[in-house]
Amino acid sequence: MAGSGEQLAEWLSAYNHDEITIGVVASHSALQILHGARAEGFRTLGIAVGEGRRKMFKAFPGAEPDEWLMLDDYKQMLDKADWFRERNVIIIPHGSLVEYLGADNFIDLQVPTFGNRRILKWESGRDTQREWLEMGGCTMPKTIDDPHDIDGPVIVKYAGAKGGRGYFVARNFRDFRRNVDLEEDFTIQEYILGTRYYMQFFYDPICDDGYQVEGMMSREGQEIGRLELLTIDRRDEANVDEFYKLGSLRDLRDMGLEPSFVVTGNAEVVLRESLLPEAFRLGEGAVASSLELEEGARGMIGPFCLEAIVTDKLEFRVFEVSARIVAGSNVSIGGSPYMNINEDNMSVGRRIARCIKKAAEKNRLQEILS
Ligand code: AMP
Numbered sequence: 001m002a003g004s005g006e007q008l009a010e011w012l013s014a015y016n017h018d019e020i021t022i023g024v025v026a027s028h029s030a031l032q033i034l035h036g037a038r039a040e041g042f043r044t045l046g047i048a049v050g051e052g053r054r055k056m057f058k059a060f061p062g063a064e065p066d067e068w069l070m071l072d073d074y075k076q077m078l079d080k081a082d083w084f085r086e087r088n089v090i091i092i093p094h095g096s097l098v099e100y101l102g103a104d105n106f107i108d109l110q111v112p113t114f115g116n117r118r119i120l121k122w123e124s125g126r127d128t129q130r131e132w133l134e135m136g137g138c139t140m141p142k143t144i145d146d147p148h149d150i151d152g153p154v155i156v157k158y159a160g161a162k163g164g165r166g167y168f169v170a171r172n173f174r175d176f177r178r179n180v181d182l183e184e185d186f187t188i189q190e191y192i193l194g195t196r197y198y199m200q201f202f203y204d205p206i207c208d209d210g211y212q213v214e215g216m217m218s219r220e221g222q223e224i225g226r227l228e229l230l231t232i233d234r235r236d237e238a239n240v241d242e243f244y245k246l247g248s249l250r251d252l253r254d255m256g257l258e259p260s261f262v263v264t265g266n267a268e269v270v271l272r273e274s275l276l277p278e279a280f281r282l283g284e285g286a287v288a289s290s291l292e293l294e295e296g297a298r299g300m301i302g303p304f305c306l307e308a309i310v311t312d313k314l315e316f317r318v319f320e321v322s323a324r325i326v327a328g329s330n331v332s333i334g335g336s337p338y339m340n341i342n343e344d345n346m347s348v349g350r351r352i353a354r355c356i357k358k359a360a361e362k363n364r365l366q367e368i369l370s
Helices: 005-013 029-040 051-058 076-084 095-101 101-106 117-126 126-135 174-180 241-244 250-252 273-290 327-332 347-363
Strands: 022-025 041-049 067-071 089-091 152-157 169-170 186-190 193-206 227-237 259-270 302-311 316-322
Touching: 022 029, 022 095, 029 041, 029 327, 029 347, 041 051, 041 076, 067 076, 076 089, 076 095, 076 101, 095 101, 117 126, 126 273, 126 316, 152 174, 169 174, 174 327, 186 273, 193 273, 193 327, 193 347, 227 241, 227 273, 227 327, 227 347, 241 250, 259 327, 273 302, 273 316, 302 327, 302 347, 327 347
Parallel strands: 022 041, 022 089, 041 067
Antiparallel strands: 152 169, 152 186, 193 227, 193 302, 227 259, 302 316
């Protein structure tokens, strides 16, 4: 398997650690990844299909890559592995890369990538996600197996739907039957009423200070790793966010409208401060349980996001995990209320570059790449 311990060691033994290039597909969160890599002194590579992407970066010289790799199809990255490795490239994965390549191709990419790519297998299945999160102590919304059992608001989610497309809310079996597309795989989840928080954490296994995750030990028996809360955002979702302006759900149905959950943008938020200890407990649990996912699991490395709803009883319900940088962190390219406490001008992209820089200095790249 690509990126396994032995193979990664072989690739890295040929790398010049002083000449590392940070490579990223020019979409999703690439602006902050490239901007952050430059701030940490790395050479940068943008990978793109279509001149439109390259042109857009001209508007942001602070994030323009030193070099472009222009392709006709992102899958050509798979044949360019030698070319990437000759340039000491470390790829930073994000949601668009995984979508463009497909999860299996991404796992097979023969180039060092930041983080633990195997964990994407756990992230991509609703059942595996649930197993991981519940093992870590998160409470998740209940699922309803038989649509006849719907007896209160539920949200119906399609597998692999991008950005909430096609999701709908149902109050009973009739609603469900009217809206469902039975050709698609779907999950029915209890609809949680509350406010949404998309919490972007970072777990750095190289650090041994700060907020430590209980149970994370080095071979020498020392506590290792540091959990950080980098930023929190909330998604803007069309049309559900603005739905109420047109009247009641019944009025809207009379007009033939159903709420939809398509992500169009993000806004920065902070949590009520007394909720932070619980937020950290959930982040800590997700990191600790990531080590239990399979025999010899390397666990969570780098950025991950817990997507949660906080109810009016001040309880968290976690409905999703993303085991990588999320696009919502783009709200914090110039820092966030949380990152600014420790350092100015930090972003999630820059935090990734900092992690790579420190690991390279300590000759420990093997521990944060796959
Ligand atoms: P997801 O694809 O799971 O990230 O969900 C997309 C969007 O649907 C979220 O951003 C929420 O607005 C909404 N959502 C997802 N799950 C729930 C839930 N159990 N209760 C209420 N809203 C939800």
